[in-house]
Amino acid sequence: MTTTALVIGANGYLGSHVTRQLVADGQDVRVMVRPNATTIGIDDLLVTRFLGDIWDDEVLREAMAGCDVVYYCVVDTRGWLRDPAPLFRTNVDGTRNVLEVAVEPAIAASLKRFVFTSSYVTVGRKRGRVATEDDQIVDRGGMSPTKRLRGLTPYVRSRVQAENLVMEYARDHGLPAVAVGISTTYGSGDWGRTPHGAIIAGAAFGKLPFVMKGIQLEAVGIDDAARAMILAAEKGRVGERYLISEKMITNAEVARIAAEAVGVRPPARAISLPVAYAMAVLGSAKARLKGTDEQFSLDSLRLMRAEAPVDCSKAKRELGWEPRPVEESIREAAKFWVGLREAKRRSKQAG
Template identity: 50%
Template sequence: MGASGFLGSHVTRQLVARGDDVRVLLRRTSSTRGIDDLDVERHYGDIVDDGAVRSAMADRDVVFYCVVDTRAMLADPAPLFSTNVDGLRRVLDHAVDADLDRFVFLSTICTIAVSPDGTPVTEADPFTLADRCGAYVRTRLAAEDLVLDAVEGRGLPGVVMCVSNTYGPGDWQPTPHGEVVARAAAGRMRFYARGAAAEVVGIEDAAAALLLAAEHGRPGERYIVSESYMSLREILCTAAQETGARPPSVAVPMAMLYAGAYAGSALKAMLPKKVTPYLDVVRLLDLTSPADHTKAERELGWHPSPTSEAIRRAARFYVSAGVPATR
């Protein structure tokens, strides 16, 4: 489920490559460029279509749930809750009855704690940003709770994969973080946020981690799927250098971004469904810390490659495919 998305398409590709019998659930309106060349069984429907979901899960051993609305900049967060929480809740009702071996759930690094002193965090560290995380992260926290509650109380063989920012070829949409890299690869990024950094991982490695979770993941466990911690400047310069583009050179202080975001907060309070939550976005850039993926290495046998290589492949893909100019 979610096979038309960036990570979902790569999971699908790897399953097909190893010879698995793959069925995908798609909306008829979804762009399927990432999987059109694959021999998969297609079922059509939405995650709120109970009949389609039951049919898609019938006789399957594993469900990879890669459905997520990542639009953290939506002025009205209602669609985020509708997809990321309410839609998932309905799918879980059917998954519990489907006699699955595993339900591999795509979550996000944003649900992992942020270290107060810069030391790497793990899956066991308690989340500490509940009052500052924004609507998108709240939906992802709620989604994880739904999955873990279904594991504990209803016997779902669910595994939660906390995946960081993914980079690599095939990002046709593109993803929000991918679009920034696409612009850098095209020489259209002049500014970057000073001090911004993020956990990152190559898309092929992230997909491989989900496949490994289906085989070795322990139900009820969370796994950090991230290779390294990179500054935004390093990410953008890596992309620009790969294509020979001019790298971004103007550093915008984080304090300036916060000032602009707070200035818009009063307007956001008056028009909550009309004004972009810039403060949430700035916090996503700022409130990060290194993460330790040792658990995924130890329990899943996951060994990622340097993400810088995936960023270079992404840069070449964006330029050759005309992304995001073709959107």
């Protein structure tokens, strides 16, 4: 059965892959992107475009009208920002604005699912145990029911607040929302070069100076993450959260797989965690002194140190989600970067 689906943020890494899979599935696909957005990831697709951002209420209403499913894929992931205000404006205030439009009677009349892109960082993780969707972090003005939330970066707080907001609209306003908590994504089509994609590119080009010991993240292939979003629309229970990750993998292993996939030597140098923290302290100090945004800072390092694993059996059981080994997606990402570099080289020679 053909459904009408809208992907908000379709130009992004996840949004473009969701869009591609929906088109391949034969759905009637609409996309909403900013007027100045780079849309190379979806330019070859037959979709209906709406130009506007998440603050354009009239464009939102026009794009959502008559939709069966809305996939909300807008996230500001810049966890290293010196001033975190943009994170909360986009991830929290912007989400609230879209939710307000989604529950308007004219929109709600046809809307069957609102699939929200969340993150696995919204669950409480502790060393020595496996976290599930029930391990929720509650952030109401920086407080939990039992203790003050210490150690959460502004980025994580913005993601927790956004997810809780979506669940509130499902509970109190009848929004048919499902939250999909996606881990670190790897794969091809990373046209905007995400920070984790940059690591693979560096390894694939033989230019990654070192890897960091003691750094490991939950990871999943970008195509599998996109499929989880679509399955959540089809089978997800309203008001529920679903964690999406294939496995935990180290920074060194990601670099090794990427390098070997394209026939180059993996980085030979590895720095210890204390050295990584010292470098992060310097990055944070530079940000304060010079007023710059440094990608390698204490906040970004804390995000990379998500050592406790998460349990994704709920998504597999309820959604029928079956991810491929993430190693395959890492190899595809490495080949994507090398292929893109080669294409640029040939284009330059031809020009």
